[in-house]
Structures are given as structure tokens and as C-alpha cells.
Amino acid sequence: MMGALRIAHLTPTFFSDASVIGGGERYVDYLVRALATTGGFIQDVVSIGTAASTRSIAHATLRVFVNDAPRAGAMGGVSASLREAIGDYDLVHIHQSLTTSGAYCTALARSAGVPAVGTDLGGGADELMLRRGGIELLDGVISISDFAHRLLGGAFTGRAEVMIGPVDTDAFAPDPAVARDPRMVLCVGRILPHKGVDRIIDALPPDLTLVVLGRVYDEAYHALLLDRAQGRDVRFVHDADDAALLGFYRRAAILVQASTARDVYGRAIEKPELMGLTTLEAMACGLPAIVSDAGSLPELVPDPRFGRVFSTRDDLAALLGAVAEGRWPDPGAASLARDHVVATHGMVAIGERLAAFYRAVHAAPRWGR
Amino acid sequence: MRILVVSNLFPPVVIGGYELGCAKAAAGLRGRGHDVRVLTTWSHLPRHAEALPGEVRRLDLPWLIPERPADRGAQAWLDYAAMCSSLPNTMALLDELRAFRPDVVYAWNLVGIGGAALVDLLDISGLPWVWHLMDRAPADIMASVTDGIGGLFGQGLRALRRGKVIAMSRHLVDEIEYVADDAFPIPVEIIPGWADAADTLPHLPYLRGGVARFVTAGAMHAHKGIDLILEASRMLKSEGLRFEVDLFGAGEVSHYIGLAQSLQVQDVVRFHGPRTQQELMRLYRSYDAFLFPTHEREPFGFAPIEAAAAATPPIMTANCGAAERLVGGVHCLKIPRSAEALAGAMRQVAARAVDIARVGRAARRLVEEDLSFRRCLDRIEAVLRETSSKPSVRRVDDPSLTALAFLKHNLSVRLRFG
Numbered sequence: 001m002m003g004a005l006r007i008a009h010l011t012p013t014f015f016s017d018a019s020v021i022g023g024g025e026r027y028v029d030y031l032v033r034a035l036a037t038t039g040g041f042i043q044d045v046v047s048i049g050t051a052a053s054t055r056s057i058a059h060a061t062l063r064v065f066v067n068d069a070p071r072a073g074a075m076g077g078v079s080a081s082l083r084e085a086i087g088d089y090d091l092v093h094i095h096q097s098l099t100t101s102g103a104y105c106t107a108l109a110r111s112a113g114v115p116a117v118g119t120d121l122g123g124g125a126d127e128l129m130l131r132r133g134g135i136e137l138l139d140g141v142i143s144i145s146d147f148a149h150r151l152l153g154g155a156f157t158g159r160a161e162v163m164i165g166p167v168d169t170d171a172f173a174p175d176p177a178v179a180r181d182p183r184m185v186l187c188v189g190r191i192l193p194h195k196g197v198d199r200i201i202d203a204l205p206p207d208l209t210l211v212v213l214g215r216v217y218d219e220a221y222h223a224l225l226l227d228r229a230q231g232r233d234v235r236f237v238h239d240a241d242d243a244a245l246l247g248f249y250r251r252a253a254i255l256v257q258a259s260t261a262r263d264v265y266g267r268a269i270e271k272p273e274l275m276g277l278t279t280l281e282a283m284a285c286g287l288p289a290i291v292s293d294a295g296s297l298p299e300l301v302p303d304p305r306f307g308r309v310f311s312t313r314d315d316l317a318a319l320l321g322a323v324a325e326g327r328w329p330d331p332g333a334a335s336l337a338r339d340h341v342v343a344t345h346g347m348v349a350i351g352e353r354l355a356a357f358y359r360a361v362h363a364a365p366r367w368g369r
Numbered sequence: 370m371r372i373l374v375v376s377n378l379f380p381p382v383v384i385g386g387y388e389l390g391c392a393k394a395a396a397g398l399r400g401r402g403h404d405v406r407v408l409t410t411w412s413h414l415p416r417h418a419e420a421l422p423g424e425v426r427r428l429d430l431p432w433l434i435p436e437r438p439a440d441r442g443a444q445a446w447l448d449y450a451a452m453c454s455s456l457p458n459t460m461a462l463l464d465e466l467r468a469f470r471p472d473v474v475y476a477w478n479l480v481g482i483g484g485a486a487l488v489d490l491l492d493i494s495g496l497p498w499v500w501h502l503m504d505r506a507p508a509d510i511m512a513s514v515t516d517g518i519g520g521l522f523g524q525g526l527r528a529l530r531r532g533k534v535i536a537m538s539r540h541l542v543d544e545i546e547y548v549a550d551d552a553f554p555i556p557v558e559i560i561p562g563w564a565d566a567a568d569t570l571p572h573l574p575y576l577r578g579g580v581a582r583f584v585t586a587g588a589m590h591a592h593k594g595i596d597l598i599l600e601a602s603r604m605l606k607s608e609g610l611r612f613e614v615d616l617f618g619a620g621e622v623s624h625y626i627g628l629a630q631s632l633q634v635q636d637v638v639r640f641h642g643p644r645t646q647q648e649l650m651r652l653y654r655s656y657d658a659f660l661f662p663t664h665e666r667e668p669f670g671f672a673p674i675e676a677a678a679a680a681t682p683p684i685m686t687a688n689c690g691a692a693e694r695l696v697g698g699v700h701c702l703k704i705p706r707s708a709e710a711l712a713g714a715m716r717q718v719a720a721r722a723v724d725i726a727r728v729g730r731a732a733r734r735l736v737e738e739d740l741s742f743r744r745c746l747d748r749i750e751a752v753l754r755e756t757s758s759k760p761s762v763r764r765v766d767d768p769s770l771t772a773l774a775f776l777k778h779n780l781s782v783r784l785r786f787g
Contacts, residue, residue: 068517069784078784080519103780108520110773111493113764128779133772367769369762 005362006042007035008089012077012101012123014047014062020074023277024121027144028095032060034166034351041355046085046092048077048101075099075123086112091362093117097138099124106137115139115365117358120148122274130155139366140357144275145296151271158366161357164299165345167280171246174286174338178250183209185320186252186287188245188278189259191216191225191238194269196258196292201228203317205324209233210256213240213248224264249285254323257291258316273297283307284341286334290319305330306337370757371404373471375462377430377481379409381417384433385588386562386671387503389646391477393563394501397746398475398753399423408465410482427461432481449785452513454522455483456778459490463774466494466765473757474498476532484510485522486781490774492523492531495763497756500529501749502536503562504668508548517784521777525551533756535560535749538690541668558752561694562669563745564678566737568650572680575657575726581612581719584656584681586649586672587663589620589640594662594686599625600708601662601715603632610719612637614660617652619643646675653679657725658718661685662704662711674740677701677732682725684714694740698723700732 009032015025032043036059043060048067055062065079072078075096086092086108094105097118103126109116117140128134135141135152141160143149149162185208189195197212198221204210210229215238216222225236240248249255259273273295280300283289288306291297301307306329310316322328343349374395378388399405406423410430432451437444466474474496479487484506491498500507507526514522522528526549534557536542542557576582587593595616602614614637616625622640629638644652649672653659659676661683669690673683677700685692687703697703702723704710717723738744764770 068520072787078517078520080517080524083520083523100780100783103776104517104520107773107777107780110769111489111521111777113493113762128776128783132775132779134776137769137772137776367767368764 004040004042005090005358006044006088007358008044008046008086008092009060009095010046010082010092010105011095012048012099013074014045014064019047019049023275024096024123027121027275027277030166030168030347031093031350031354033058033168034347035354035358037348037351038355041358044089046082048079052081072100075101077101078104082108083112086114089114091115091117091358093119093142093358094138095119096121096123097135097141098126098129100126102126103129103134106134110137110367113369115361115369117142117361119144120151120274122271125270137367140361142354142357145299147296147299148274159357159361161353163350163353164275164296165280166347166350167277167284167341167345169284169338169342169346172249172281172284174334175250178247180253181209181251182253182326183207184252185210185323186213186248186255186282187211187258188213188248188255188282189257190214191222192218193221193263193265193267194259194272196260196263196294197225198228198264199258199260199292199313199316200256201225201232201234203313203320204232204234205317205320206232207324208320209235211235211237211248211252213237213245215239221264246285249282249287252287254329255279255282255287255289256316256320257289257297259292259294259297261294269294271295276300280341280345283337286338288329288333288337290316303336303340306333306340370472370753371469372398372406372753373465373469373474374405374407374477375474375479375487376407376409376477377428377432377479379407379412379424381414382410382412386669387478390503390562390671391501393742394746394749397742398750401746401750406465406469406471408462425465427465428458428482429455430481431455446786449513449782450483451481452485452510453483453518453785454486454778454781456486456775458483459486459774459778460771462487462490463494463770466496470765471496473753475753476500478504478506480504480506480509485514485528486774486778488528488532489522489777490770492528493773494765494770495761496765497533497759497761499533499535499753499756502534502541502545502668505541505545505548505666508545511549511551515785518781521781525549526553527551530554533752534558535752537562537669538693540688540690540693544666544668558748560745560748560752561740562671562674562691563740563742564650564671564675564736565742566678566733568647569679570651570654572654572729575729576719576721579611581610581658581715582656583612583614583658583660583715584617584653584676585614585660586617586644587670589616589618589622589625592664594660594664594706594711595625596628597662597706597708597711598660599629599632599634599638601712602634602638604708604712605715605719606634606637608716610716612715612719614638615641615656617641617644617649650675650679653681656681658702658715659683660711660715661689661691662706663689665689665706667691673701674736678736680729680733682728682732684711684718695732695735698728700728700735702728
């Protein structure tokens with residue numbers, strides 16, 4: 001491809017059973033797909049693993065280098081081989097930039113004079129990057145929400161942009177043939193205290209059904225939820241695959257995302273919901289959303305016609321009461337929600353913004369080459 | 370040319386020929402009109418009156434410390450700073466690069482001052498630089514760059530791909546590549562050790578009074594072959610041969626005085642302590658041969674060449690670095706490294722079995738023609754000039770380099786000790 005920019009997405013883990021199946025890894029996968037919608041780029045996903053390998057994945061090549069710090073944890077992976085490899089690219093995008101791995105890649109990119117863009121995906125808050133000037137070595141920062149950008153605390157003063165998404169709005173789309181259950185309230189997320197599922201159960205009116213979709217990562221919290229759900233219409237689904245998830249998005253009446261900055265045990269959560277991808281996916285399926293005021297969630301629902309924000313249990317109870325009584329959302333909310341996600345957070349929308357950002361950074365890197 | 374010399378040690382603090390060679394080259398380049406600045410470590414000794422005005426003693430030396438902490442963690446920390454990364458030294462080099470704005474950086478021994486990080490900084494600064502090797506410093510430094518740290522500072526000899534390397538012998542190059550298990554990614558210029566025959570006086574008659582006079586100079590340590598000299602002396606004394614051995618240098622002198630006593634050679638072997646290079650050059654004329662049964666990995670060795678300049682031929686280990694330049698039986702006597710072989714060669718000299726005067730004259734001619742300081746400096750100057758004239762992207766004014774050095778140092782510490 002003549003004149004195409006060679007991009008490396010540097011990530012300590014990649015979206016695969018061989019690495020990690022998680023939101024951060026899926027984000028990189030989505031970003032590759034978004035950029036591929038624009039053309040003009042050759043993309044590699046460059047990561048760390050137990051064995052070196054190279055293989056094709058959708059829209060990119062996956063290059064895995066051997067981890068030279070295997071005891072350092074998933075976000076501490078480094079590989080000396082990256083020193084040479086990084087010179088193969090016109091620009092690198094460092095995902096999980098506020099981790100040891102991110103700091104390492106930042107140092108290598110700057111050493112090689114390769115322009116580097118960084119994104120914090122919640123994997124850490126590395127002091128060298130955040131408070132000792134490391135992040136300033138980046139040529140650009142893409143934050144996955146305003147909230148995520150604010151968490152940088154002004155540590156980065158270069159070119160920056162907030163891009164919430166992308167969401168695969170082709171896969172996550174409503175199905176007119178599937179009837180919605182006006183009583184079904186859906187909650188999607190791992191069973192962890194900071195997800196605030198207890199708050200939804202507590203606020204649930206008697207005439208609504210709550211379906212909680214997510215794997216159990218905290219047994220004690222799961223037990224607490226089961227206890228609180230006694231006498232209420234609450235159903236837990238822990239083994240839903242992608243197809244089942246999509247089915248629930250299409251059948252439910254409303255999504256509730258209740259993540260909290262202080263969990264039911266009183267513990268403060270440092271980075272609750274940097275982006276909230278499931279909320280956007282639900283909205284892409286035509287599902288209006290009620291979200292908490294934690295983290296980035298309010299940014300996802302800028303229009304009260306398809307999204308509401310709550311702060312307290314009483315707020316949530318009132319909103320759910322309106323749903324139970326049919327006072328909210330209006331019938332057109334589903335289309336509004338989807339249209340908003342497609343236009344603002346969809347693959348093409350984000351792909352175009354990402355391409356423009358990469359080109360701008362490449363054309364005028366902050367520190368030269 | 371504006372030349373920034375970087376060296377771990379610089380006179381008056383010296384271990385051996387490496388530092389003296391650095392000082393000689395720096396002075397020689399200055400004498401040819403170049404603007405030479407020397408970035409080196411502090412000195413606990415008084416400066417010489419003839420010290421270069423361009424000395425900048427800003428570097429710390431977490432190496433060669435007489436009193437090291439007993440704590441192993443603290444020792445590991447010092448060793449790491451010495452071989453891999455010392456942030457104050459990296460910052461000091463960056464400051465000098467920016468302040469002095471050299472046309473070329475001329476690095477000497479970088480062991481002991483965080484050499485891996487310094488090499489990396491020179492690499493990414495884009496400035497032309499030359500590394501003059503008189504020891505296996507790259508191999509020792511790169512051995513400290515383990516695992517992921519290699520990504521930060523460069524791994525193996527490949528880290529030198531943007532520099533230029535001068536080595537004093539092929540033997541040294543081979544040893545570095547063997548120890549590092551890697552190959553230099555760039556051609557290496559071989560410039561031998563040197564001496565100035567002009568600094569010597571005419572040789573006195575050989576074997577005066579039927580007594581063979583041997584000399585050695587350097588560090589008084591086993592790897593220099595001091596044990597072998599004493600043992601060979603014991604053998605020759607038991608044969609009734611008339612000879613003397615004078616040893617000049619510091620080191621484990623008291624140990625060797627005791628050993629000489631126990632071998633009952635104290636009457637023919639004398640320890641004189643260290644002398645300056647100039648003093649030794651004047652002393653060599655009165656000896657019949659210079660003893661150099663050094664270890665095989667001796668990179669070169671200035672002392673035998675200086676003796677050769679005075680027409681005092683060396684008896685030397687056959688496969689040490691300097692042996693590349695001298696032909697056995699013509700400019701020197703070459704021996705396998707053993708007391709028996711050394712005694713055999715000394716016996717040949719004392720018994721006039723070799724024409725030591727002829728060998729001495731040939732050795733002096735070789736130094737005058739091939740190993741003179743002037744000739745070596747010509748070649749050094751040419752390498753520096755050629756390197757400095759190559760086009761390069763100079764990033765030394767990139768303000769991010771300071772933060773980058775800080776990040777790399779701290780990450781490397783995390784990877785090493787975290």
C-alpha cells in the first residue's frame with residue numbers, strides 16, 4: 001500500500017484465549033477495526049507473550065514477543081526485542097500507557113524517534129508516567145472518556161483527544177423481529193462490588209424484572225447479591241456468550257449501569273468505568289440506559305430522552321418507577337439511542353477521528369524524530 | 370574538531386595503560402590544535418601540574434571503592450550503577466553534550482560509570498562517537514544489561530551500531546565477541562598500543578659484567594605473571610645463573626615480597642614500587658629484557674612496547690594482544706605462559722643463546738616505524754575526523770532527552786530490583 005502509514009498497537013495483552021479476554025484487549029481489537037474502515041494504514045498488534053509468534057488477525061498482523069519480565073504481572077510485560085521492532089513503524093499507539101509496559105514502550109518509541117500515542121485503559125497509574133514526566137514523552141494522548149482524561153491530572157500537555165468507543169454497531173443492532181419485554185431491566189457486568197449491582201436490586205420496583213448478566217469474580221459479593229435479591233424478581237445469568245448477550249440487549253426494556261466510586265463495603269474505587277463499553281453496546285441495540293454518575297458513565301447519555309443519570313438509591317428508584325409506570329422512556333428513545341451511538345461512537349466515526357489524529361501526530365510529532 | 374573525551378578514570382587517578390593512553394591521546398589531540406574537553410570522575414589525588422585545562426570531573430564513580438557496604442543489596446545497587454546505569458552520570462554527559470557541542474565524542478573506558486546508559490545516550494543523541502577499547506569493557510558492561518533492560522539500553526554489541534570502534538588488537542576484538550557471544554555490527558579499526566622511542570635514552574651495553582638484568586612494570590598481580598617471574602627466578606637461581614629482576618608497580622607488593630622471601634630469591638628480585646611512565650622509559654635502557662608473562666586475555670600492554678622502544682626486548686606470552694605486532698625471535702621472545710618457559714627464555718638471554726642486542730634494535734625500529742605515538746595519533750585523528758563528518762540526525766537539543774534518560778534509568782532499576 002503506497003504511502004500507507006505503518007501503525008503498531010503496542011499492548012501488554014491481546015484479545016485472545018492465549019492472552020486475556022478483557023475490555024482493554026477488546027478495545028484494541030475494536031480500534032484496529034475502526035481504523036481499517038478508513039484505509040491508508042497498515043496495522044500490527046504488537047504484544048507480549050510466553051512465546052514469539054506472528055499471525056494474521058482481522059485487519060492486522062499480530063506480533064507477539066517473548067516476555068522478559070514474566071513475573072511482573074500482565075501489565076508489567078516487557079521485551080528487549082521491541083527495541084528493534086519499534087523501528088518498523090511510522091507511529092505506535094501505546095495501550096495501557098500508564099503501566100510498566102506502557103512506560104517501557106514509551107521509552108523505546110522516544111529513543112527510536114517514532115511518534116507515539118498513548119491511551120490509558122485502566123491497567124495502572126504508573127508513577128513514572130503520571131507524576132514523573134514520562135507521559136510527556138508521548139506525542140499524543142487519546143483518552144477513552146473525558147473522565148479518563150481528567151484522571152491524567154494535567155500531566156500531559158500535548159495534543160490530546162477524547163474518543164469514546166468504537167462500538168461495533170453492525171453486530172450490536174436491534175432486531176425488529178424480537179419483541180421487547182417492557183418489564184425487563186438489564187444489568188451487564190462482572191460480578192464485582194464496584195459494579196454496584198446491589199444498588200439496582202435495592203431500588204428495583206416490584207413490577208420490574210432484573211436480569212444480571214456477568215461472570216462471578218467475587219463470591220462474597222455474589223452471595224450478598226443473592227441475599228438482597230430475596231423476595232424480588234432478580235435473575236442471574238453467569239454463562240452468557242456473545243449471542244446470548246445480544247439476545248438480552250434486544251429483548252430488554254432498559255439497561256442499568258450502576259457502577260460506583262464507593263462500593264457496598266465502603267471501599268473507594270479509583271477508576272470506576274473509564275468508558276463503559278457495554279452501555280454503548282446496549283444503546284446501539286436500541287436500549288435506553290440509566291447510568292450512575294460514576295466515572296465516565298454520564299458522558300455516554302448526553303440526551304435525557306434515551307439516557308438518565310442517577311446519584312443515589314432514591315434517584316434510581318424514582319427512575320425505575322418511571323420505567324415501571326411507562327413514563328420513561330418515550331417510544332422513540334430506542335432509535336435516538338442507536339442513532340447517537342452510530343454517529344458518535346461507531347466504527348466509522350471513531351475510525352475517521354483516529355485516522356486524522358494519527359496523521360496529525362505523524363506529520364508534526366511533538367518532539368521530532 | 371571539538372572533541373569530548375569520556376573516561377572513567379583520568380590521571381592522576383590511574384589503574385594502568387588504559388587511562389594513561391587516554392590522557393596521552395587527549396593531550397596529543399590538543400597538541401594538534403583540537404578543542405578537547407575531558408569528562409571524567411573526581412580525583413582524590415592532587416592534580417598534576419601538566420593537567421589538561423579542559424578536565425570536567427563531574428562523573429561519580431560507584432566502582433573501585435575501597436570500602437564497600439557489607440549489605441549485598443547495597444553492593445548490587447553499586448554494581449548496577451557502575452556497569453549499567455548511573456542517572457547522575459547520564460545527566461552529566463547530556464549536559465556536556467549540550468554545553469560543549471562536540472563534533473565527535475571520544476569514549477574510553479566506560480566501566481564503572483554506568484556505561485550501558487551512557488552508550489545508549491550517545492546512540493540516541495545522534496552525535497558521532499568513537500569508542501576506543503583497550504579492555505573488554507563492552508562485554509563487561511553488556512553483561513549487566515539483562516532481560517528487558519536490553520530494550521532500554523541496547524543488548525549485546527548490537528547496541529554499538531551507530532558508533533565507531535577502535536580496538537588495540539584483534540585479540541581484544543575476538544575476546545569481546547567471545548565473551549559477549551555477539552559480533553560487532555560495524556567494522557572495528559585496529560590501532561595498537563604505542564610508545565615514543567624519542568622518550569628513551571640510548572641503550573646501555575647488554576649483559577654488563579656478565580649479569581642478565583630483567584625488568585617488569587605494571588600491576589603486581591597474578592594475572593600479570595608476577596608469580597611466574599618469581600618461580601622462574603627460583604629456578605634460575607638454583608642453576609647458579611647470574612641475573613637480577615627489578616619489578617616496578619603497585620598492587621599486591623607485600624604479598625610478593627613475602628613470596629620472594631619464601632622462594633629465597635629476595636637477593637635477586639627487587640620490588641621498587643610504581644614509577645611514572647617517563648621514569649620507566651628512561652630506566653629501561655639498562656635492562657636486557659622486559660618480562661611480560663601476562664595472562665592470555667591481555668588486550669595489548671603498553672609497557673612491553675615502551676621497553677621495546679628503549680631497545681629492551683620483551684619476553685612475552687605468545688598469544689597476548691601485543692604479540693600480534695611483534696615477531697618472535699625478531700622483536701621479542703615469545704613463550705607459552707609457564708614458569709618453565711619463562712625461565713627458559715631468561716636462560717637464553719643470560720647465556721647469550723640469543724643475540725639480544727639484535728632483537729633489541731629490531732624492536733626499537735618496529736616501535737619507531739609502526740607503533741610510534743605519532744603514527745597512532747594520525748590514525749586516531751583520521752578516525753575521529755571521518756566519524757565526525759558523517760551525516761547524522763543530531764537530537765542532542767531535543768528537550769525530551771532529559772525526561773527520557775530519567776524514565777529509562779528508573780525503569781531499568783524497576784526491572785532489575787523491582
